Amino acid sequence: MARATIKTVAQAAGVSISSVSRALNGQTSNPDTVARVRAAAAQVGYLPSAAAQTLKTRHTGQIAFAMEDIGNPAYLAMVRAIQPLLRSAGYRLLLHSTGADVGEEIQVLESLNQHYVDGLVLCPIRVTDRHLAALAQTAVPVVVIGSLPETVDVDAVRADSRTGTRLAVEHLAAAGCRDIALVNGPADTTPGSARYAGYVDGLRSAGLPVRDELVRFTNFHIAGGLEATKDLLAGTPIDGLVGANDRIAIGAMQALREAGRVVPRDVKVVGIDDTELAATAYPPLTSVDLGAAQRGQLAAQLLLDRLAGRAAARTRVAVEPSLNIRESSR
């Protein structure tokens, strides 16, 4: 049998299609008619066509979340925070994993003009001029999780990962570490450069020198942390290590174990993001909480406000970091 449309319902209920639409959408109409229409709709198994509704109302009920990599537990925390908010507001969530590819991110931004979603939460790991250009002319509201130039007219919520990294270094210094290494992500990413700056801040405030031989740049994965740390250990001795990421820190702990160094006795380790990985690692990993869940929640709320027309001027929010101390640095 063919699909039930509003016409089917109208015939079954013996009313016009306008009445069906009104009855089902809660417009003023005779309670009696409403009941008849409801019954008819249920009987023929009517469900409104998403496409037709969207075309008419210019409202899709979908919101997209674009991130670098679904496998990164930091994004997982965000998704977990965003999902229930959107759902209770009646939106479906669309996930894009862009693989940190600028082209793909731009493509997502441009395709917004096709109106297949009502809004977007974007987590760029680098922000290029092409991003800014694309952001300037999107058809639907966008909220960025990350840093953005002040001049850009887009809502954003960011973590303070510079301060967060400084906290990590200060914590290690306070625990007596003198040779504190940083295994960082790529230098040309926003988080990478912020974390390097925070590392330098931390050494300064602890009165320690900045030594290039203690710093490595790699990617944000476990394997990257493992390799970079091996390389690091082949050079100078260290007694403390900050991973720019929980994943990097876990890779680093593997490398230390393989090199026969005991964490935290020989080397104390701190990660960043405080993901699920940190608590379940061995030894449990001290980590800087950059408020991923909170950022996700704020971003979703900002977007919902804007979609509801409640939002004011451009909003910029920063979330404060906090340190979560576990075995790896005791």
Added chain:
Amino acid sequence: MARATIKTVAQAAGVSISSVSRALNGQTSNPDTVARVRAAAAQVGYLPSAAAQTLKTRHTGQIAFAMEDIGNPAYLAMVRAIQPLLRSAGYRLLLHSTGADVGEEIQVLESLNQHYVDGLVLCPIRVTDRHLAALAQTAVPVVVIGSLPETVDVDAVRADSRTGTRLAVEHLAAAGCRDIALVNGPADTTPGSARYAGYVDGLRSAGLPVRDELVRFTNFHIAGGLEATKDLLAGTPIDGLVGANDRIAIGAMQALREAGRVVPRDVKVVGIDDTELAATAYPPLTSVDLGAAQRGQLAAQLLLDRLAGRAAARTRVAVEPSLNIRESSR
């Protein structure tokens, strides 16, 4: 400025809207016209409206993937396998995290009749009569990852987790374990019951007795594994343990550590799913690979085939398990 529609382009190019549609969709038309239309479209920044196209072509370009929990790395592997396949076929991926709630899963199935996606990959953890009823009358193709009664006319690809669990038990028995525990998921889930059956199979084939005091049922999370294992250790002594899940196994290893038992010297541990967690755990966890990535890939391919009209009759595929031996059982 208002949004550019096909009319805008038609005016700018000095042709009719039908010609614009033909030119852009590669229908036969004068190469000269095509060029003019392309130029005009680029100039006014035209992008077709997803809703209007969907309404007309009854084709959304979206495919949904519904799972229990995005945080479970087993699903992550599936998503990672599915995403590139769909993308290169021109589909966007929509993720649903249902929280193993039957109601939500049914809702997803029913909302398929709103045609907001072209197809669905569903990973149910339990299969109820309501599932079967809803599956029977979906408007779009569905592929299930999991077990389904033979009578249901739906494509499915499943893991053989019964055999997988048997392999785990046999491996432990071969390594000299006599008191092999099972920390299982909920008994009323498909994976839970299959794994219990496989556990019994394994004990039988190793000539060991089945002892109820060695079995616990909990949820599929780390915390569940931790608690259930604590409870287990308070009872009988064990020298081997199978976690129905890598997450459970990792929780179990934590409990063992807290109880002062060394893995693998005192107790050998095996997990199931062979997720990213297994390789990065300490000690690295022996785990049964149930072919999550392969299942995802097969399911996506099956769905794409069906959407392209290439598919034959109902297809049922099973993926073979294999054991990945690491430190935790050496």
Added chain:
DNA sequence: CGATGTCTCGGAAACGTTTCCGGGCGATGG
């Protein structure tokens, strides 16, 4: 040179909704 065919294009219908607008009808007030 007329008939036939090919190629390209424009008009119009259709997809399934929502919403504006006008009309019918009963109730109310003078």
Added chain:
DNA sequence: CCATCGCCCGGAAACGTTTCCGAGACATCG
């Protein structure tokens, strides 16, 4: 009893595409 008002309802337009159909223009063939 007539005019007015408010409540419901039906008709029709509109959202932005795709696609069918028919009409010209031009070349080709008998």
